[in-house]
Amino acid sequence: MAESMIEVAAPEARASGARPGPVARGIRASLRWAGVLPFGAYIALGLIAPTIAIAIAAFQDSNTGATTFSNIDAALHGEYFIGLRTSIELSVLTAIVPGIFGLLIAYAIFTAKRGVVLRRVVITASGVFANFGGVPLALVFIATISTTGVVTGWIEEVFNGFDIWDHGFSLYTAFGVFFVYMYFQIPLMVLVIFPALEGLRPSWREAAQNMGAGTWQYWRYVGGPVLFPSFLGCLLLLFGGAFSAYATAEALTGGTIALTPIQIGSLLNGNVIAGQENLGYALGLIMIVIIAIVMILYTILQRRAARWLR
């Protein structure tokens, strides 16, 4: 249908010269759509198709393939429920704390006088740090601040034999994972919040000051409300990143803290548990649902923020 339309329409479009007829407009519209076709195909194959496959598999028995609700049921009870809860708790914490730090750092470099170079350096460095993760990141921290780490030894030397590991510090706990996640979460926050800070127009501040507003009042009634939706949106992004992170936590804790992505890894890729793949898919589906909720919230907040940043 589309092909024949182009064949017929092409000469007509030429003949009518500068004034495109309705058919030519149709072509333009369809060409516009054709532009997003590769992306559409990419989304369909890379996102939608796997999601559907996971959703179907989540309701199938691992051995017989019969339709069942037991995978979802198992995924919401016992150790898998604990895994979901711990994952969400850890992700919320590793979103909020680096979120606040990242905002402060971004604001500091945003307001720095003659800060063009500083800004470029920080943004570039953040881009690098935010993408560092996995087992190498875990190894970096082990080499640095484990019991035999360089920094641990240095602290011990400087502070008269004070061993942080004897005073409650550990890399191999939920706190350790949180601590290591800061390494990429803070730079990520700096990267994503920066455009929102740039959207704060200096003229607003000037206008507020002209009307007698102090710093607190400016932030309470102007800057804060404008920035807040973007800030929350960025937190949701950090949440999503922490929620799906896998290799670093696995390398640090060896499965001693229950996290959903690690449990999925054990069910699907492990060499120990056989024949429970579909429980892994059920956990995956639940994660997709949680991330979908997060993304919907993110979109709503972005839409609110966009009203001010236009």
Add this chain to the structure above:
Amino acid sequence: MRKSKAVAVVMAAASTAVFAAACGSSNSSGGGSSVDWSKVTHLTASGPDSMANLVKDAEKEGQLNVITLPSNWANYGNIMKDFTAKYHIHITDAIPEGSSGQELQAVQTEKGQSRAPDVVDVGTAFAIEGAQKGYWAPYEVQSWKDIPGDAKDANGDYYADYGGYVAIGYNPAKVKVPPTSFKSLLNPAYKNMIAINGSPTSAGAAFAAVYAAALANGGSYSNITPGIQFFAKLKKIGNFVPTATGGPTTVQNGTTPILIWWDYLLASEVKPVVPGFKIVIPSDASFASYYDQAISATAPDPAAARLWEEYLYSTTGQNLWLAGYARPIELSTLVSNGTVDKSAYDSLPPAPSGGLTFPTEAQDNTAESAVTADWAKDLG
């Protein structure tokens, strides 16, 4: 027109024949035996199913498809080279770094294709799964009787090839008191020193370490819980470091100078990079695990597949595995016959006395569930 078409057909037929001959298809008629090797379950001393005939037909196939055999794992690089040199059979090794699960997938999805795997080397759980799905062709190598009864399928579907014991490896430069058993690991001197290789919920070696700890602490194949409790205790007193960065890294950098792993992997992967590294099989637990061989029921090169197995279970094949620090399943026969490669044998810690035993599939499943449910709960 008609004539040239006919010529083309003839030529096509001729080239097909040439192609088939070149590929050494086993059912072509030129000179090979008429044995359908895919149905042969064992060799006979003479007659069509003899070793001599097998060699002839396998050489005629000229091709063997193996899968997931890393060349630096269990000496497979040299084993494949030697096999090819000996029989002039070209070996194609698909996804050398793949997993047992991928091997099973390949057998299923590539069925009927010439590149489908002829033989596999899989973990026991996967060998059993494959047998249940009818993937394997039963076959008993000539030295079948030398494979311990617990280490082979009664039907001949799969059979243990090489493996080893859970062992404690340590760097004597950092570990002043040599550990000898699981119980000895509770020594406070080992604070922040002990690691296993991975999470027991996903890594086979770590799972085996917990199983072995259970045997050392009043547990059994049916009861892995004392093993989980042992590691919980080890963590509580601060000796156990649950990092799972894999292999020699944390031993090498000094973070965890004690690593509980398979003896053959400690010998092949840690010992070469940590000077003076020592390996001991704990006196209070002997837990062994072996990989399995199986021939695909739909192997495209059925004769070469069987010849490969005969080769692996020959004295040469068994000693080559041993040279890669993997304990070949017929090791005790090699030792008693005096045919063992002495220097390779001496590089491994002495095997514990007593025969090889393994958990049954049901026991294994129970243990998996217990570890999945309790590892994070008890150690978190």
